[in-house]
Amino acid sequence: MDYAIVLLLVFLCHEVFTVSSSKLPHLSHKHQTSSLLKFKNTLTVDTSTSYLCQEPYPKTSSWNMSRDCCSWDGVICDEMTGHVIELDLSCSNLAGTIDSNSSLFQLSHLQRLDLSLNNFSNSHISPEFGKFSSLTHLDLSDSNFSGQIPSEISHLSKLQSLRLYGRLRLIAHDFKLFLQNLTQLIDFVNFPHNFPESMGYLTSLCYLYLQNCNLRGPIPESLSKLTRIEDLYLQYNSLNGTIPSGIFSLPSLSRLVLSNNHFSGQFEDFNSNSLNLIDLSNNQLQGHLPNSIQNLLLDLGNNNLNDTFPVWLGALPDLLVLSLRSNKLHGPIRTSSIENMFPELRIIDLSYNAFSGNLPSSLFQHLKAMRTIDPSMGAPRYHGDTYYEDSITVATKGFVRILYLYTAIDLSTNKFRGKIPSIMGDLIAVHIMNLSHNGLQGHIPSSFGDLSSVESLDLSGNQLSGEIPQQLASLTYLSFLNLSHNHLQGCIPQGPQFYTYESNSYEGNDGLRGFPISKSCGYARVLDTNDTVSGLDDEESNSDFQNDFWKGALMGYGSGLCIGLSIIYFMVSTGKPIWLARIIIGMEHKIILGRRKKQRRQRNYRRRNINHF
Incomplete structure (x- = not known):
C-alpha cells in the first residue's frame, strides 16, 4: 500500500510540473527586448528591398513593448531560459547599416541568425559577428554587405552553415581559420587568389556553392577528400586545368556544376552511383564521353567533345x-x-x-x-x-x-x-x-x-x-x-x-x-x-x-x-x-x-x- 501511495505521489508531482511548465509564458529578458527594439530603430523599412523574395514583409513592424519579444515575428526563444536563440529577419524589407556598436551584438545567446535578402547599404561585416559563440547558422547573403570577411568569423567554433552571397573578399591565409565542422559555404565571395588548398580541410562540408567568386587556377586535389560533399557548384570562375578524377567518385556527391570555366583535357571513366546532375558546359573539354555517366541532368554543351x-x-x-x-x-x-x-x-x-x-x-x-x-x-x-x-x-x-x-x-x-x-x-x-x-x-x-x-x-x-x-x-x-x-x-x-x-x-x-x-x-x-x-x-x-x-x-x-x-x-x-x-x-x-x-x-x-x- 505504501509503495502504491509513493507511486501516486510521484505521478501527481510529475503531472503538476508538466502542466505548470507547459503553461509558463516565455520569460524574455528585458535587456534582450530593449536590444531588439534598438536594433529595429536603427533600420528603416524599404519595400523596394527584398525584391528576390516570393513573399517579403516587414517582420519588425510587429515589434513593440505591448507583447513579449518571444512572440514577435522572426524571434524564437529558448523555452526554458527565455533567451533569444534564433533571429530570422530574411526578406524583411530592411534598409540601413549594421555598425560594430549595434545592439544586435548584445544578443549573446543567438544560435541561428538570418539577415539575408535585405539591403544593408554596403556595410562591412563587423568583427562583432565573431562574438556569437553559440552560433551554428549564419546567413548574410544577398543583403548588400561588402568588403573583406573579418577573420573573427573563424572564432565561431560551433558554426555549421555560413552563407555569404555578395560582394565580399576572403583573404587566402584566413581561410584555414574557417572551421573544421563547417557543413555549408555559400557563394559570391571574392577570392583574390587561387582556389584555397585548405578547402579540403573542411571534411564536414556538405554543400559548397562558390560560383562567380573570382576563383583561379586548378581545382586542388584536396577537394577529393570531401567525402560528405553533396552539392559542388563552382561555375562562372576562371578555374583551369583538368578536373581531378577523384571529384567524380566522391561517394556522396549528387550535383556537380563546373560550367563557364576554362577546364581542358579529356574525360576519364569514373565510378559513381550518387551523381544525378552534371553541368560541365562552356569549357574546353575534349575527347569522348565516358559511359559511366548515369545521372538525371546532363549538360556538356559548348565544349570541344x-x-x-x-x-x-x-x-x-x-x-x-x-x-x-x-x-x-x-x-x-x-x-x-x-x-x-x-x-x-x-x-x-x-x-x-x-x-x-x-x-x-x-x-x-x-x-x-x-x-x-x-x-x-x-x-x-x-x-x-x-x-x-x-x-x-x-x-x-x-x-x-x-x-x-x-x-x-x-x-x-x-x-x-x-x-x-x-x-x-x-x-x-x-x-x-x-x-x-x-x-x-x-x-x-x-x-x-x-x-x-x-x-x-x-x-x-x-x-x-x-x-x-x-x-x-x-x-x-x-x-x-x-x-x-x-x-x-x-x-x-x-x-x-x-x-x-x-x-x-x-x-x-x-x-x-x-x-x-x-x-x-x-x-x-x-x-x-x-x-x-x-x-x-x-x-x-x-x-x-x-x-x-x-x-x-x-x-x-x-x-x-x-x-x-x-x-x-x-x-x-x-x-x-x-x-x-x-x-x-x-x-x-x-x-x-x-x-x-x-x-x-x-x-x-x-x-x-x-x-x-
Whole structure:
C-alpha cells in the first residue's frame, strides 16, 4: 500500500510540473527586448528591398513593448531560459547599416541568425559577428554587405552553415581559420587568389556553392577528400586545368556544376552511383564521353567533345535533360540496339554539331515524357512526380517542377537529311521543336497538327517541299513559326494563329501564296451574318472571327506565361538557375520576340483583312 501511495505521489508531482511548465509564458529578458527594439530603430523599412523574395514583409513592424519579444515575428526563444536563440529577419524589407556598436551584438545567446535578402547599404561585416559563440547558422547573403570577411568569423567554433552571397573578399591565409565542422559555404565571395588548398580541410562540408567568386587556377586535389560533399557548384570562375578524377567518385556527391570555366583535357571513366546532375558546359573539354555517366541532368554543351552520338545514354532510365550543343559531335544517330530509349527525357539539345544521316524514328518512339499530357493539370505529365517531390532536395524539386511544364527538342544546325519522321507528331507534350538549318527533305508531316502544346516550331533552312499542312492551323498555342528558306508551295493555311505570323515566316519559298505574302489564293472567306466589312475597324468588332482570334491568341499567351512564371519561380526559390535558364531562355528567345510584335500585327491585320477577302 505504501509503495502504491509513493507511486501516486510521484505521478501527481510529475503531472503538476508538466502542466505548470507547459503553461509558463516565455520569460524574455528585458535587456534582450530593449536590444531588439534598438536594433529595429536603427533600420528603416524599404519595400523596394527584398525584391528576390516570393513573399517579403516587414517582420519588425510587429515589434513593440505591448507583447513579449518571444512572440514577435522572426524571434524564437529558448523555452526554458527565455533567451533569444534564433533571429530570422530574411526578406524583411530592411534598409540601413549594421555598425560594430549595434545592439544586435548584445544578443549573446543567438544560435541561428538570418539577415539575408535585405539591403544593408554596403556595410562591412563587423568583427562583432565573431562574438556569437553559440552560433551554428549564419546567413548574410544577398543583403548588400561588402568588403573583406573579418577573420573573427573563424572564432565561431560551433558554426555549421555560413552563407555569404555578395560582394565580399576572403583573404587566402584566413581561410584555414574557417572551421573544421563547417557543413555549408555559400557563394559570391571574392577570392583574390587561387582556389584555397585548405578547402579540403573542411571534411564536414556538405554543400559548397562558390560560383562567380573570382576563383583561379586548378581545382586542388584536396577537394577529393570531401567525402560528405553533396552539392559542388563552382561555375562562372576562371578555374583551369583538368578536373581531378577523384571529384567524380566522391561517394556522396549528387550535383556537380563546373560550367563557364576554362577546364581542358579529356574525360576519364569514373565510378559513381550518387551523381544525378552534371553541368560541365562552356569549357574546353575534349575527347569522348565516358559511359559511366548515369545521372538525371546532363549538360556538356559548348565544349570541344569529338565523338559520335553516345547511344548508350538512351539506356539511362532516369535521364531528364541532355544538352550536347556546340561540340564537335558527328556521324549518324544509331539507336537500333536500344529498346525503350530515353523514356523520361524532357529536354534534348543536340544543336550546333555535325550529326548527319536520317533522323531515326526509333529516337522519338519511346519518349514517354514528351508523349503524355495530364488534362486535369493543363500541362505535360511527368511520370514519377511523387518520387521526386518526396525524395530530391529543394534545388532539384524546383527544377523538376519546371520540367512538368517544359519540354523541348533542338536538333538545329546539323547535317541531318531525309524525311521528318511522322512519329514526331506523337510528341504532344513538346513546347519547342527546332529542326532548322539541316538538309531535311520531303513534306511537313500532317501529324504535326497533333502537337497540341507546341509554342515554337522552326523548320527553316531545309529542303522541305509540298504544301503546309492545313492541320497546323489547329495549333492554338503556336506563337512562333518559321518555315522560311525551303521549297514549299501552295496556299498558306488560314486560322487564328496563322493570322498573326508575318511574311518573314515564309520567305524563301517562291511557291507559297496567300496571307500575309499575297492577296489571292483561290479561296474566299465565309463570313458570319454578323461579320461585315464595315464592322472591322480599329476600335471594335463583333465578328465571330475576332472572338476565335482572341481565344487562340490568349491561349498561346497563357501557355507561355505559365512557362515564364515557372522559370521565375525556379530562379527565386533555388538561387542556382543559371545553367538551366541558359538552355530554356536560348530556345525561347524567338517566341519572346514574336510576342512583342503580336499586338501591332493584330491591329494591322484587320485593315489588311478587308483587302484580302
